[in-house]
Structure formats: structure tokens, C-alpha cells
Amino acid sequence: MMPVERLLIEFLLTFLSRDELNAFLRSPQNTATLVGALIAVSGALLGAFLLLRGMALTSDAISHTVLLGIVVAFLLMVHGFRVEGDTSSPWLILGASLAGVGTVALTELLYRSGLVRQDAALGLAFPLLFAIAVILVSRFVDDAHLDEDAVLVGEIGLAWANTNSHCFQNCQSVTVTEDHPAAKMTRQCVNCRELGISPRDERAEFIEVCGNCGPYSPAQAWNAGLLDSEPALVFFPKSISVTLAMTLLTLAFVLLFYKELKLSTFDPALAKALGFRPGALNYALMALVSLVAVGAFDAVGSILVIAFFIIPPAAACLLTDRLALLLLLSPLIGAAGAVFGYDLARGLLFGFLPIADGIAFVNRLFGLDLVEEWDSSISASMVLMIFLFFLLAWVFSPRYGLISTALRRANSRRLFDDQVVLAHIHNHQFTAQAATELRVETLHLHFRWTQRKMGRVLARLRALNYIRIVSGGAILTERGEERVHRFRATMLEAHNMPASLA
Amino acid sequence: MNPRPALGREDRRIWLIIAAMAILGLLFIPFSQTLFGLRFTYTVRVVALGGAILGIISGALGCFAVLRQESLLGDALSHAALPGVAIAFLLAGRELSALLIGAGIASWLGLRFVSALLATTRIKRDAALGIVLASWFAFGIALLAYIQSIPDASQAGLDHFIFGQAAAIIESDVMLVSAVGVIALLVLLAFWKEFKLVTFDAEFAGANGFRVGLINTLLSTLIVVTIVLGLQLAGVILMVGMLIAPGIAARQWTHKLDQMVILAAVFGAFAGGLGAVISALDSDIPTGPMIIVVAFVLVLISLTLAPGRGLIWSRLRQRQNRREFAARNTLRDLYRYALAHGAADTPAPDSFIRGVGDRSAALGLRQLRSEGRVTLGAAGWQLSESGISLAQGDRRNQRLWDLYRRYAYELGLPAVAEERGRDIASLLPANAVARLEAKLEEGADS
Numbered sequence: 001m002m003p004v005e006r007l008l009i010e011f012l013l014t015f016l017s018r019d020e021l022n023a024f025l026r027s028p029q030n031t032a033t034l035v036g037a038l039i040a041v042s043g044a045l046l047g048a049f050l051l052l053r054g055m056a057l058t059s060d061a062i063s064h065t066v067l068l069g070i071v072v073a074f075l076l077m078v079h080g081f082r083v084e085g086d087t088s089s090p091w092l093i094l095g096a097s098l099a100g101v102g103t104v105a106l107t108e109l110l111y112r113s114g115l116v117r118q119d120a121a122l123g124l125a126f127p128l129l130f131a132i133a134v135i136l137v138s139r140f141v142d143d144a145h146l147d148e149d150a151v152l153v154g155e156i157g158l159a160w161a162n163t164n165s166h167c168f169q170n171c172q173s174v175t176v177t178e179d180h181p182a183a184k185m186t187r188q189c190v191n192c193r194e195l196g197i198s199p200r201d202e203r204a205e206f207i208e209v210c211g212n213c214g215p216y217s218p219a220q221a222w223n224a225g226l227l228d229s230e231p232a233l234v235f236f237p238k239s240i241s242v243t244l245a246m247t248l249l250t251l252a253f254v255l256l257f258y259k260e261l262k263l264s265t266f267d268p269a270l271a272k273a274l275g276f277r278p279g280a281l282n283y284a285l286m287a288l289v290s291l292v293a294v295g296a297f298d299a300v301g302s303i304l305v306i307a308f309f310i311i312p313p314a315a316a317c318l319l320t321d322r323l324a325l326l327l328l329l330s331p332l333i334g335a336a337g338a339v340f341g342y343d344l345a346r347g348l349l350f351g352f353l354p355i356a357d358g359i360a361f362v363n364r365l366f367g368l369d370l371v372e373e374w375d376s377s378i379s380a381s382m383v384l385m386i387f388l389f390f391l392l393a394w395v396f397s398p399r400y401g402l403i404s405t406a407l408r409r410a411n412s413r414r415l416f417d418d419q420v421v422l423a424h425i426h427n428h429q430f431t432a433q434a435a436t437e438l439r440v441e442t443l444h445l446h447f448r449w450t451q452r453k454m455g456r457v458l459a460r461l462r463a464l465n466y467i468r469i470v471s472g473g474a475i476l477t478e479r480g481e482e483r484v485h486r487f488r489a490t491m492l493e494a495h496n497m498p499a500s501l502a
Numbered sequence: 503m504n505p506r507p508a509l510g511r512e513d514r515r516i517w518l519i520i521a522a523m524a525i526l527g528l529l530f531i532p533f534s535q536t537l538f539g540l541r542f543t544y545t546v547r548v549v550a551l552g553g554a555i556l557g558i559i560s561g562a563l564g565c566f567a568v569l570r571q572e573s574l575l576g577d578a579l580s581h582a583a584l585p586g587v588a589i590a591f592l593l594a595g596r597e598l599s600a601l602l603i604g605a606g607i608a609s610w611l612g613l614r615f616v617s618a619l620l621a622t623t624r625i626k627r628d629a630a631l632g633i634v635l636a637s638w639f640a641f642g643i644a645l646l647a648y649i650q651s652i653p654d655a656s657q658a659g660l661d662h663f664i665f666g667q668a669a670a671i672i673e674s675d676v677m678l679v680s681a682v683g684v685i686a687l688l689v690l691l692a693f694w695k696e697f698k699l700v701t702f703d704a705e706f707a708g709a710n711g712f713r714v715g716l717i718n719t720l721l722s723t724l725i726v727v728t729i730v731l732g733l734q735l736a737g738v739i740l741m742v743g744m745l746i747a748p749g750i751a752a753r754q755w756t757h758k759l760d761q762m763v764i765l766a767a768v769f770g771a772f773a774g775g776l777g778a779v780i781s782a783l784d785s786d787i788p789t790g791p792m793i794i795v796v797a798f799v800l801v802l803i804s805l806t807l808a809p810g811r812g813l814i815w816s817r818l819r820q821r822q823n824r825r826e827f828a829a830r831n832t833l834r835d836l837y838r839y840a841l842a843h844g845a846a847d848t849p850a851p852d853s854f855i856r857g858v859g860d861r862s863a864a865l866g867l868r869q870l871r872s873e874g875r876v877t878l879g880a881a882g883w884q885l886s887e888s889g890i891s892l893a894q895g896d897r898r899n900q901r902l903w904d905l906y907r908r909y910a911y912e913l914g915l916p917a918v919a920e921e922r923g924r925d926i927a928s929l930l931p932a933n934a935v936a937r938l939e940a941k942l943e944e945g946a947d948s
Contacts, residue, residue, distance in 0.1 A: 051626075056631075057574055115811060115813070119573045119574050130739070131743065134740075139787060148788075304640055307633075377643050384644060386637075390637075400623060
């Protein structure tokens with residue numbers, strides 16, 4: 001990981017100065033937004049396929065089980081291998097992802113036994129694993145990086161603080177030994193505990209112990225004041241490299257297997273018949289979903305991450321019918337949610353509308369006394385922004401939105417009204433009943449409409465020059481006749497009947 | 503209407519099992535006192551009572567969520583309750599009834615949102631549930647963070663609603679939960695027939711003039727009420743486990759709705775009570791996860807042990823079937839060989855019977871021998887008298903089945919499924935069998 005990170009930083013340093021880069025990465029907003037956007041992009045790319053395959057809640061399942069993998073791996077690291085627990089360590093990510101995939105296979109086994117339905121298997125197995133993980137966390141883990149709060153919302157706001165340091169110039173690794181001038185030597189009693197005596201006892205034996213000996217990386221050395229001149233350091237947040245790596249991996253997977261994914265999503269039987277092995281592809285997809293869920297755990301926790309999988313593709317699928325566009329739009333929506341989400345958490349909707357004003361308004365409206373200062377969870381706010389974009393898509397989508405659907409319905413209803421009235425007039429004009437059937441004052445009775453509705457329809461038809469009123473009765477104009485004939489012709493054609501019937 | 507059928511043996515057995523489990527659950531209290539040294543102090547009593555009452559309500563109503571395949575709806579709705587808790591806290595302070603009403607409204611809005619999405623878009627059900635789950639929960643988390651940022655708010659205990667905390671329950675809470683729960687159970691009882699019908703055959707219900715939409719909404723609302731009642735104890739994230747696990751466990755024991763609901767209530771009471779007590783003893787353990795673990799143990803026991811459906815039973819039945827099948831085939835082979843080489847008691851050489859080398863012959867021979875149908879002599883396997891009569895009976899039965907297949911229509915016999923393993927006389931009325939036997943006498947099968 002480190003050499004790749006270094007390459008990336010060197011690449012960035014060709015555009016920016018070192019100070020600019022450090023300043024950029026040191027800002028919580030930039031790092032949080034970047035991490036959030038990367039999670040959103042990788043989640044949305046995979047989520048699009050999950051959504052189309054009707055497996056959206058599998059991401060929920062995986063994110064729950066992955067928590068258990070993380071906790072167990074974390075406990076193993078701390079108690080088994082005696083290393084510092086780090087939830088962004090590649091080994092932990094790998095192990096926890098495997099746990100995710102394994103559990104998906106396990107539920108499949110459970111509901112194939114035929115005793116439990118699929119939804120019940122999901123609804124039971126995943127809460128259970130989550131429950132065990134939570135019990136483990138609350139009972140056995142005593143660490144700032146892994147507590148119940150981190151499980152829920154992650155720590156994206158602190159992502160900037162957990163960094164790898166890279167040194168570019170003036171690099172000096174220092175190893176402090178016992179004869180180093182900076183070494184802090186202390187006396188320690190070697191046999192006090194054994195004999196149960198106090199250090200003042202005369203039998204006590206002492207050795208000199210070095211309190212701060214050991215190797216120092218350039219950054220640590222500079223912080224400890226062991227260096228005279230400042231090394232050229234870049235502090236690169238670990239979360240960025242983790243999420244960037246998983247985004248690139250996801251992107252590569254989707255680009256490389258685009259054809260196979262598309263085929264096995266829309267027609268698994270054909271994919272199998274053509275020899276594409278949709279089963280293997282499915283498991284690869286699950287593995288990537290687990291990987292993203294683990295990688296995102298640090299930043300957004302294990303529940304909110306499913307929003308990054310499900311909501312952006314759902315919004316995008318209200319906007320387009322094409323898979324390629326879906327794959328383009330959903331990461332965009334997710335990333336936009338991440339960008340605006342940070343502002344929302346800091347109290348600005350869309351970056352300029354202060355939420356405090358909203359709270360003040362609510363206070364005035366209901367006579368309440370709420371604190372007019374909004375400072376909230378960043379990851380939850382990102383999810384809320386994504387949800388807001390979903391709502392916008394739902395209401396305003398040109399093809400499937402509420403508004404356009406309502407307009408289209410109203411339009412076809414109007415068209416239908418016009419057509420039945422025209423057909424009625426066409427059938428009855430120039431017949432013996434014309435005088436009773438077509439009288440404008442009583443026309444609405446034949447349709448069981450209100451008079452107002454009939455008046456509206458007639459006015460429209462007259463405005464369109466389809467009918468005219470002759471001595472209180474409606475008859476078709478030439479244009480109206482033509483309209484009726486055209487309509488009948490198209491209807492006959494649509495129902496595969498000979499045109500001679502017209 | 504048919505008269506109510508008499509209580510069958512099967513039914514009686516399951517009722518007995520249910521009663522036994524209820525008694526076992528009750529016995530657990532003195533048992534845990536003596537064995538684990540658990541002391542039922544006032545707090546623990548309140549908590550255990552609360553957990554058990556909640557378990558009864560959620561177990562009973564959760565059955566419907568399980569049967570309607572709405573387990574994941576329960577998951578989404580329980581997550582969706584969180585913002586309601588937070589808003590109610592902002593508006594009314596830490597008053598339990600207000601918090602629960604807020605939770606109910608939020609969760610119910612989530613339910614309506616799912617229906618609206620399904621009605622107006624092409625988004626599938628699972629995705630709609632995921633959307634509601636994630637965004638409602640995020641809203642709740644954001645509000646909780648806002649509440650925590652308020653300097654002097656007494657928000658202590660609000661985050662207990664996320665994972666549940668039994669230790670925070672007091673007597674008045676239990677009273678409130680019981681009162682609302684009894685009302686919910688009464689509604690369940692009053693609309694029992696309607697709920698049953700809508701759950702198992704909604705189209706039939708609609709065709710018979712029941713207002714399916716209304717009944718569905720009522721049932722979903724009851725489930726929301728259950729979720730809300732359980733929030734304080736089980737928490738929003740894991741409430742779904744308390745809702746569905748007892749139902750899944752109970753489903754394994756019985757095929758009848760009333761038995762399933764009562765058994766689920768018993769299981770729920772046990773899981774809720776025990777989970778709550780364990781977590782009340784160690785404040786480090788949140789209650790929701792503990793209840794889930796207890797409930798899952800119950801599910802596991804049911805999946806393996808339940809008579810009829812359980813894994814052990816179905817494995818046993820499978821073995822039994824395999825043995826019977828092998829025995830019947832081997833018997834036929836022996837009989838056919840014997841007839842072809844003389845009389846029915848002509849021994850068949852061992853190598854002939856085992857000839858093909860598959861294990862079923864060995865299995866069949868062992869089974870037949872233990873039943874005394876065959877004996878192994880120097881010349882090979884010989885059918886005993888009972889073996890011969892069984893083989894003859896089987897042969898006759900198979901011939902009758904052949905005739906039934908050929909002449910059923912011609913003779914106007916009633917239509918039954920052809921189960922050749924069973925005695926035809928047990929499936930067809932006597933006169934029909936007599937006609938087939940007459941055909942057999944005519945020699946129609948040759």
C-alpha cells in the first residue's frame with residue numbers, strides 16, 4: 001500500500017506544492033468529502049447491479065455480517081497477534097470481506113433447506129450476526145476506534161487525522177539507543193513483583209531501562225524533536241487510500257466485466273447457456289460488495305453504508321432506462337450527496353441555506369425553544385442528501401416522475417374524453433335521434449358526466465375546430481370527421497382488424 | 503358449515519408440547535435461581551416481566567410478519583422508528599408515551615412511503631425497504647447528533663433506543679407496554695378470521711367481499727405498534743429479531759395458525775424475559791443483541807428438533823424411506839427369482855441378489871432379515887412364509903394398480919393419485935376394489 005500511496009503523492013506533487021497538498025489533506029472537510037464521494041462512487045456502481053438483480057437488501061445483509069468479521073479480526077489482531085488494532089489494515093479488510101461472502105453462501109444454504117423462507121433467513125441470520133458483533137464490541141473491545149458509536153455512524157469527520165506519513169526530502173530515520181543523547185533512562189526494579197517487596201527494600205535489584213528507545217520514522221523523529229531540520233513530509237489519510245483503492249477496483253471490475261454483468265443481470269439463463277458462469281460472477285460481485293462495506297466501515301459505519309448502495313441507483317433508475325447511463329448517473333448522485341452532505345452536517349443546506357433559520361422558523365411556528373445551531377453527524381447527513389436527491393428524482397423525473405406521470409395521465413384522460421364525445425356525435429349525427437342525442441344542454445346526461453365537465457370538453461373541441469354547434473345540437477366539422485376516421489383507422493390497425501371496417 | 507372436527511391426535515400432541523414448553527419456561531425462574539444464583543431483585547423482576555410481556559406480544563403478531571414474508575418489512579420499520587423518537591424528544595421531552603407515539607408515527611410514515619414508492623415507481627420492494635431503512639435511520643442519527651450537541655439537554659438514555667437497554671425500564675413502562683399490548687392482542691383476536699384469510703389467500707378474501715386493503719393496513723399498523731413497544735427493550739436495530747424469531751421457531755412445530763401464534767408467544771416470552779434479565783445483570787451488554795441470541799438458540803433448537811419438519815426428523819424419515827424402498831425392491835427381486843427357478847421358496851444365491859453391487863440390496867436384505875422375511879441358507883437367500891405372503895400381497899397390489907391405471911376411466915372408478923407404495927384398498931372404496939379384483943380374475947392383466 002505504502003509505495004502506491006507514495007507514487008500517487010509524487011504524481012500530485014507535480015501539480016501542487018507540498019504545503020498546498022498538506023493543507024488540503026489536513027482540512028477535515030476535504031478529506032471527509034473525498035472519502036464520502038469515493039465510497040458513494042464504488043457503492044453506487046455495485047448497487048446498480050444489485051438493484052437490477054433484485055438483491056438490494058443483500059447489501060444490508062452483507063454490511064451486517066461484515067461487522068462481525070471486522071470485530072473478530074480486530075479482536076484477533078489485538079489479543080491474538082498483539083498488534084495495534086487498526087480497522088483500515090488490509091488484512092482485516094480481506095478477512096472481513098471473506099466473512100461477508102461466506103455468510104451470503106450460508107444463508108443460501110439455510111433457505112435451500114426449505115425450512116425457512118428467504119426473507120426470514122435474511123431477517124434472522126443477519127440481525128443475529130450483528131447482535132453477536134455488538135455484544136463483542138460492548139463487552140470485550142475497549143478502544144476508541146471501535147465502539148458502538150463507530151458501528152453506527154463511523155468517523156468520517158476524523159478521517160483526516162489517521163494518516164500515513166511520507167517523507168520526500170531531508171529524510172532521516174533515527175534509531176534511539178541507550179547511549180543516544182535523547183534517550184530517557186529510568187530505573188526499574190526487576191524482582192520486586194516476584195518477591196512482593198517494595199522498591200525501597202534492600203533486596204531490590206534494579207536495571208536501567210530506556211523509555212523511548214526504538215526506531216523512529218522521519219515524521220515521528222521530527223515530532224519527538226530528534227531532528228534539527230524539518231523533513232519534507234506529506235501526511236496522507238489512510239481512509240483516502242483505502243477508499244480510493246476499492247473505488248478503482250470496483251471501476252476496473254465493472255469496466256472489464258461490463259458485458260458479462262449486463263448479460264447475467266438481465267438474462268441469467270442466456271448467460272449460462274452461452275458459458276459465462278453467472279454464478280461465479282455473482283460471487284465476485286458479492287465479494288466486492290463485502291470489500292466496499294468493510295472499506296467504508298471506518299468512515300460511515302455498518303448501517304448507513306447500505307444507503308450508498310441502494311439509494312443512488314434507485315434515484316438513477318427513475319431517470320434513465322439505459323444501463324450505461326445508470327452506471328454514470330448513480331455515482332454522480334452519490335458523490336453529490338457526499339459533497340453537499342458535509343455542508344448539511346455543518347448546518348448549510350446545499351452550501352448556502354442555513355438550517356438554523358429553519359429551526360428558528362419551527363421555533364416561531366410552534367412556540368418551541370430549540371437550539372438554533374445545527375451540528376450533526378456527517379455520514380448521516382450525506383445519506384440524507386442522497387435521499388433528498390432521490391426525492392427530487394422521484395418528483396421531477398421527466399419520464400417516471402410524479403409530476404410527469406400526473407401530467408401524462410391528465411393528458412390521456414383528456415384525449416379519451418375528446419374521443420368518446422367525438423365518437424358519440426359521429427354515431428348519432430344525421431340520424432333520427434340526433435335532436436335528442438346531440439342537444440348541447442342534455443349531452444352530459446348521456447355520459448353521466450357533470451354539466452361542467454361536458455362544457456369543458458365541448459369548449460375544447462370547439463376551440464380545436466372539431467365540432468360546431470348548429471341550432472343547439474353538436475355536429476362534427478370536416479376536421480372533426482377526419483379526426484374520427486383517423487382514430488378509427490389507427491384503432492383498427494392496433495387491433496389487427498381489416499381497414500374495410502372503417 | 504361443517505361441524506367442528508374432533509381434536510385430532512396430531513393436534514393434541516402439539517397442544518401438549520406447547521403446554522410443556524410454557525411450563526418449562528416458567529420453571530426456568532426457580533431453576534435459574536438455584537443453579538446460577540440469579541437473584542430476582544425488584545429491578546430484575548420488572549425487567550424480566552417487561553421482556554416477557556413484550557415477547558408475548560411480538561411473538562404473537564410476528565407470526566403474521568413471518569407468514570406474509572414480511573420479515574424484512576419489520577426490519578425496515580423498526581429502523582424507521584428512530585427519527586420519531588428524536589423528534590418526540592425535541593418536542594415533548596423524555597416522556598416514554600410521547601417517545602413511543604413519535605416512533606409509531608415515523609415508522610408508519612415509513613410504511614406509507616414504501617407503499618407510495620411501490621405504487622408510483624418501478625422500484626422493487628426490497629429496494630424500497632432499503633431506501634426507507636437507510637434514510638429514516640440516517641435522519642434519526644442526525645437528529646440524535648443534534649440533540650447531543652445541545653449543551654444542557656438531558657438526553658441521557660435516548661441512545662438506548664438504538665440497541666435497547668433493559669436496565670432503564672421501570673414499572674410504569676411495563677404498565678404502559680402491557681396496556682397497549684393487551685389492546686393490540688384484543689384487536690388481533692377480534693379480527694382473527696380476517697387476518698388469517700388475508701394472510702393465506704388475499705385474493706379469495708377480496709373475492710368474498712373482505713376489504714383486503716383495509717385489513718392489510720390494520721395488520722401492518724399492529725406490527726408497527728408491536729415494534730414501537732419493543733423499542734426501549736430491544737432497540738431499533740434488532741427489534742426485528744424479537745418480532746420474527748419466535749414466529750420462525752414456532753412455525754417448525756405446527757401447521758396450524760392458532761397453535762403457531764400461541765407457541766410463538768411462549769417462545770417470545772422466554773426469549774424476551776431471559777435476554778432482558780441477562781443484559782440487566784451486566785450493563786455492558788445491550789438488551790437487543792442478547793434477546794436475539796436467546797431467540798436464535800430457540801430457532802436453532804426448533805429447526806433441528808421439531809417433530810415432522812425438523813432437520814433430525816426429516817433425516818430420520820429419509821433413512822426410513824430409503825430402507826423401506828430397498829426392502830421392497832429386494833423382496834420383489836427375490837420373489838421373481840424364486841418363481842423363475844421353481845417354487846416361491848427357492849433360495850436365490852447371494853451373488854445374484856448383491857450382483858449389481860449397489861448398497862441398496864445390502865440395506866434391503868438387512869432390513870428383510872431383521873423382519874424375519876428372509877433367511878440365509880447354504881444355497882442363498884430363502885423367503886420365509888411371511889416373506890412369501892408379503893411378496894404375493896405386494897404383487898397383487900401392483901397388478902391392481904396396473905389395472906386401475908388401464909381401466910379406471912372405463913369402469914368409472916373415482917380418481918385418486920397413484921401411490922403404488924400403498925395398498926390400493928386403503929385409497930379406493932371397497933366396491934371399486936372389488937371391480938378391479940373381478941378384472942384380475944378375468945385375467946385382464948396378462
